[in-house]
Amino acid sequence: MSTVLIVAGTALWVLGTWRLIRVKSFMVKLHFLGISDTLGSILIMLGCLLRSPSAFMYIGVGMGALVVWGTFLPHVMAKGYMGRGQKSGKD
Secondary structure, eight states, rough: HHHHHHHHHHHHHHHHHHHHHOOOOOOHHHHHHHHHHHHHHHHHEEEEHHHHHGGGHHHHHHHHHHHHHHHHHHHHHHHHHHTTEEEEEEO
């Protein structure tokens, strides 16, 4: 099961990076990358947790930080982008 979670998380990383290259709009890139990287990283951490349950505290703190920063940082970047007077559509 841990291998499945790790492979699924890596696949989400690759999918997010692929969308980063293929899409032109900054806001769409930020959206896909923020979601796929956060979910991919959480799946990888869950896979690592299943392999090493003794590291629960370290992985739990990492997952908590990832949930907060993985959702907060793209939001701040989008606000900064929109604050410069850019439209949310295609660049």
